[in-house]
Amino acid sequence: VPRYRLLIEYDGAPFVGWQRQSTGLSVQQAIESAFSAFCAGPVDVVAAGRTDAGVHALGQVAHVDLREPMLPERIAGAINAHIRPHPISVLEVRLVPETFHARFAATARHYRYHILDRRAPPTLDFGRVWHIPVRLDTELMHAAAQSLVGYHDFTSFRAAECQAASALKTIRRLHVRRIGDMVEIAASARSFLHHQVRNMVGTLKLVGEGKEPVRYVAEALAARSRAAAGPTAPALGLFLVGVDYPS
């Protein structure tokens, strides 16, 4: 059977997350339903990152097996036509070898988190930023973030419901920078624990506000206890920006 790789963008606001749930519409279900409108038989769409409810994607990657070969650009056009009015778009489709696996073959996942740190509430960015009405110190946040880079036990930053067998992960990059009134936190790793990015952001935010010192982040990591780190940042500021595969 031919396997296709999809590059997908979505506004996460109206969805219960990537994965099918009984509680509402998921991105996966919306895409699978669109496939069933022009393909025979059910299809399973497997994604690189099972984004949570409300999390957005600029570069989610997924794969799907079809019974019959189709031109890649026809697949993208058909999905994009059938999926309206849901805010999901397939940006690119490529025929790939059957050995390609969107989830297991991924060598890096890149996330970005946006905080709007000004007094006035967001307007055009509403629903795409975490609004913090005080100015954050991004230099302190960036310095503190560096203690999370590398191979560590991230027990302090994993959700209670996290199903990973181990809390050992390698953070490749965690950069904090200011762009005007926006604080951008960029995180890259082969894979992340459940809520790991949002828990790291919620912890760094306490340093940015001056409520905790820079060393708080390293101490939270060393404690190996969820209670030692900060609260979970809201989903709406998080974007899956891209996924890497071996070339």
Added chain:
Amino acid sequence: VPRYRLLIEYDGAPFVGWQRQSTGLSVQQAIESAFSAFCAGPVDVVAAGRTDAGVHALGQVAHVDLREPMLPERIAGAINAHIRPHPISVLEVRLVPETFHARFAATARHYRYHILDRRAPPTLDFGRVWHIPVRLDTELMHAAAQSLVGYHDFTSFRAAECQAASALKTIRRLHVRRIGDMVEIAASARSFLHHQVRNMVGTLKLVGEGKEPVRYVAEALAARSRAAAGPTAPALGLFLVGVDYPS
């Protein structure tokens, strides 16, 4: 009476435009209503740019006279609290001399127009970009745009309803550049005719698509006839990004 200068951001989608209309809610009316919730007597808010229905602002400037002096940061906080859930925020308030006039003292207005030129429809940018499903040639568009820079009779680019006494205007800057799948058109002038930016964009788009040659734009200008230029680009891609005043 004390005069205050306001820096305002808004999502133009739900509004009939800046100016009060009988047909629906305007940005001006929403702001004046918020003022009346905490100030005695009616207030008039005068803006630099009377943006059309659907046009957004990142840096609209307005002035207002209050009967009683108030701390500028208290004004911003009160407006932002009372104006919810409308997507309007006052970013900054400053006490200014009574000689300051948001509309008549402005020395430059800066607009930006966003086109998304890819096959897939917008998701996160829905309502903030003009979606053109074919790739535009931004170098040709930029070259063509240069014939509009300078002091010209812009009859070909003004709306039929335009109330300006003269069609003579000076375009200071008209830059077209690509940022990924986005085409950004930046336009600056002391003032613009009604629909002038959108009519220039609609004309440049024909060059970008290859439907018209570069010289088409100069010829449209020289013709001094609205019929000689391209159609009006939709409001949803246009942003008022800032207004300059003598320092």
